[in-house]
Amino acid sequence: MDTPDLQCPYQESRLKTTSSLVNQAKSNITNGILKKRNLVWLELNGCSGNIISLLNGQDPDFQYLITQMTNFIYSNSLIAAEGTAAIDQLFSVIGSDYILAVEGAVSLKDNGAYNIIGRNNGKLVTGLEAVKKLGTSASYVIAVGACATHGGVSAARPNPTHCVGIQSVLQRKVIKLPGCPCHPDWFMGTLAYTLLYGESPLDNRDRPLMFYSTTIHERCPRRSYFDRGIFASKLGEETCMFKIGCRGPVTPIDCPVRQWNGHVNWPIGDDSPCIGCAQFGFPDAMEPFISYDTTREG
Amino acid sequence: MTEKITINPVTRISGFLEIEAEIANNLVVNAQTKGMMFRGFEKMLLGRNPFDAVYFTQRICGICSTAHSMASTLALENAMNFVPTEQGRYLRDIIHGCEFLQNHLRHFYQYTIPDFVKLPEEYPLFKVDHMDYRLPKKLNDKIAKDYFDSLDFSRRAHQMLAILGGKAPHNHGIFIGGITSQATIDKIISLKSILSEIQTFINEIMIPDVYEIANYYSEYYQIGKGYGNLLSYGCFYNYKDLGTLYVNPLVYANNTISVFNPDDITQDNEYAFFDYKNDPDIQKQHAYSWVKAPRYNNVPFEVGPLARQWLSGEYRHGISVMDRTIARVLEAGKIASVLKILIDNLIPGVSVQKEYVVPEKSSGRGLVDTTRGALGHWVYIDDGKISFYQIITPSAWNLSTQTGNMKGTAEQAIIGAPVSNISSPVEIGRIIRSFDPCVSCATHVYTGGELINSIQVV
Structure with missing residues (x-):
């Protein structure tokens, strides 16, 4: 894990x-x-x-x-x-x-x-x-x-x-x-x-x-991929999911270190983007949750 | 003399429910089940990105969110004409199976047990409102302890779910193609280890507990039968190599089992708070609930663990409150054994994800049996956006409202039941809880005023 x-x-x-x-x-x-x-x-x-x-x-x-x-x-x-x-x-x-x-x-x-x-x-x-x-x-x-x-x-x-x-x-x-x-x-x-x-x-x-002082992005274990510009183009990849819609950069919560269900996993650990559920504005301001289109522009 | 009683809230269910019953000579002569909440998901989904339905529709229900990720994914795959790999199916069915375990453990211990077992009364949550507790003290206290011990195992079931699904409630794993992530050796061995502990608890504690309760409340084998029509859309079935591990899409009526045909589903709103355009209308005359009335061949059907256990031939003792409760507990054991087979067939390190494209225009349907029974999602896509969405949940079947003079499934099960003390009608709560109602799920609206039987499903 x-x-x-x-x-x-x-x-x-x-x-x-x-x-x-x-x-x-x-x-x-x-x-x-x-x-x-x-x-x-x-x-x-x-x-x-x-x-x-x-x-x-x-x-x-x-x-x-x-x-x-x-x-x-x-x-x-x-x-x-x-x-x-x-x-x-x-x-x-x-x-x-x-x-x-x-x-x-x-x-x-x-x-x-x-x-x-x-x-x-x-x-x-x-x-x-x-x-x-x-x-x-x-x-x-x-x-x-x-x-x-x-x-x-x-x-x-x-x-x-x-x-x-x-x-x-x-x-x-x-x-x-x-x-x-x-x-x-x-x-x-x-x-x-x-x-x-x-x-x-x-x-x-x-x-x-x-619990809410630091964004997911600041403590994301995939942050180095972001910094080096290595982005996932689909779900299931182990790199940064910024371009398929990850809302970690705008969501201040401690998921990266706390994780879920007895600390076994969390959405990004599951190779899927954060959908910003712990930020005000969820869900409308966080949609689309998953978008393959943004990668094509890059 | 007929007396009218009202129970509101019916607690220890998911969501809000009222039951009104007329009682004459200590027998229920009429009953209405009333869904007391409405949010309108089908309207909210219009115009959204179709892929978002997988995460969005999970928010219909906090106790069975995984069910909605399954049905929405199946509907989208159908609309995309996409067939997942068998590994993809195993992976998401494992997640779904974990949700069954979590639900059945919590429904039996946290929702059902307090009807029959006195929990420590020094805690305000467990203050009792009736006197019909029959278990000898030693046995009562043993099952009360199991109530607390079970919390660890239902939590662990969600932990298994999160190993493949990211988190629970509201998982991120189930998606088109199977799941977002991959099975790795460390995940597989974690799943097996947790499953083995849960399986031991089910076999050694939970199953004996339900039979102990059945011994002391044996008249509940005769209470709450209802129509006796049973339906399943099928689940854990039709794998290419593994065949059917649980139940195929089947129906049981008039002593006959036949193959389920999705085109025979209709839904009515005669007594539900919706106008002729299917918009919410709280002023509607005679309406009494937010739950509509799904029908199969125009008659009400019961869905859920007993229907599946009956249709698959696993349990055919009878149809009643106690049989429903026993079937749910036995099903927990069955699902644990199905999970073991699926986990044993995982191939580590297989990625099932692709870069999917939303069809410009299409439609799809996703039907699957889930914890509480038959769940269906129907989607239309136009201009790459959701243009129509419809959800018919298991609890919509079981808590369905009247059509004409025909009562809904649970209403019919309540009618004819004895009520020994009209000021604490414990029998009614026990009957309704045997269906495991989820009202958060059950109350929905159509969009576009279309009737389900007019939907051209692919």
């Missing part, structure tokens, strides 16, 4: 950011320095792929998250209860101290009618209504994945259900973790930081600097 050179101690410590933060948070909880906080995971108009990505988390994994790190109150995909009991549990957090994680976009069309998340006292609850209600009184709000951070694929043109990111309907700070899906480490690390020290240092678009 393509493993980038990890000799640099700086990069090594960056890679371990998530697990070291999480371990610190856990030990502070165990020693009574920190109280376990409530966490609500709200799914809106999207593919529910971020909760699946979260289940792929490792050190910490999902079990650790729900048993050691937080009181995990709600997830439509995972909660044992259903119907009224589930929705009551969701809204029971209002008035308490809780962190709200949201995946999926907010559909605005017809006052939110295209995304119903349940019934409360018999009345349909739209995603729009739920995120406003829960987002206003949460201690922290974390937008997880492209749809929640800026609309993502749910808002792709012509945006049939008028989807927007959750910031558009909340008058407060929203920590943004773009990605399609969000890497489990980006979420776990951000959450652990929040539990330990409060809001993590963010860039001017509210992305945690610990």
Whole structure:
């Protein structure tokens, strides 16, 4: 497998950011320095792929998250209860101290009618209504994945259900973790930081600097090919994929060093271009994803 | 006296679903399954570069994204008149198989088990809302432990997927020709090693667990049959050298198995929120769901693991909630053995990629059975861009709305079921989850107001 050179101690410590933060948070909880906080995971108009990505988390994994790190109150995909009991549990957090994680976009069309998340006292609850209600009184709000951070694929043109990111309907700070899906480490690390020290240092678009500060291009293991002008003309080649549409140069995220699914691979390692899924503007601003035409001009 | 109950949200599924049921004398006499979300992928795809459909359509679904990369790739290859190599097929079918394992492990443990097994209640996520837990404490606690242990194996299934597919969810590997990358010796041995661990878990833990549950909830062999019509587009089949490793395109109705004919698929929207032009219309009278009504020879069909296990002859015990659940678990074991054969037949270092050209004008269809059942993508290309795209998902078959007086597949399975306690109708949730619904997938719109039976498919 393509493993980038990890000799640099700086990069090594960056890679371990998530697990070291999480371990610190856990030990502070165990020693009574920190109280376990409530966490609500709200799914809106999207593919529910971020909760699946979260289940792929490792050190910490999902079990650790729900048993050691937080009181995990709600997830439509995972909660044992259903119907009224589930929705009551969701809204029971209002008035308490809780962190709200949201995946999926907010559909605005017809006052939110295209995304119903349940019934409360018999009345349909739209995603729009739920995120406003829960987002206003949460201690922290974390937008997880492209749809929640800026609309993502749910808002792709012509945006049939008028989807927007959750910031558009909340008058407060929203920590943004773009990605399609969000890497489990980006979420776990951000959450652990929040539990330990409060809001993590963010860039001017509210992305945690610990994950989003450096573009893929800057740390790409194929960078030397770019520098020498050796470009792939099709998928499956081991050189720079800039000319077949790679969005690494415009996408600030740590995929080259973190990689995916237990660090075994990542899109560029798979001989396919980055499609910029962790950058605002995905997908429309990143298309075409794959284009053979640009090489012909070169 | 008839009483009406509503369950919303139906949790532990992908997406948002409401079920409304009328109950008389503790039996369900009427039911509606209602898809509660809509995004409109077919409209979004218009005008885009056809190749982008492979990555774009995966975003329909976070739990089964690989399925959409398969169907879109098959549709594009069909439109390009391109036939992949056998090595290319093995490689992408391995990725697809890993997605089956991830889905079935998570559906059984994270979505189904909480219906029957009490998980540690000190965690808010596992607070119970019914009392029908029957397993002796020791067995209950064993399966509750397996719930957590399974997380490692579903994660590893996605890890296998990423070894060939770059990442999961939303892989980069599956593409025209097979996959973007190549199989190398180190990748092959990683796949084999992880697969062997997953296979052991399925055979030694997961399969015994489902039979334990079946023992204590045996009346579920009689609940939730529905129409009993079964359909598969086929998967892991018709390899040049390996033949059919799992199931051919077949249908089962009226006690007869026959060959599936794609031209007999139609789709209706009588009770779905779409107007006569097939544009979304939330005001439409009598409409109750975003899911349309696919039909085969004008009748509803069930798709998914039980349909495949039945049609391939692997499992024919019956059609019910419990049979569906057992068939899914057994299928996980079957897929693991198919994967082993495919991996053993890989030739390292074979590149299957070329510089492809988008046809100026063409059309194609990609039909494949995937985790939840039969999935179809249809594409028209005009001026080198997508001019029409249509998706009919497995959950559109299973959660289909009514046509005339004919109920959808899951609706029919719910009707006639007993509900012993109307204030906690646990039976209904168990029936619907046996279909493994994915509503994020199921709700789609046509473009151009064309009917599927008018599409001239190549």
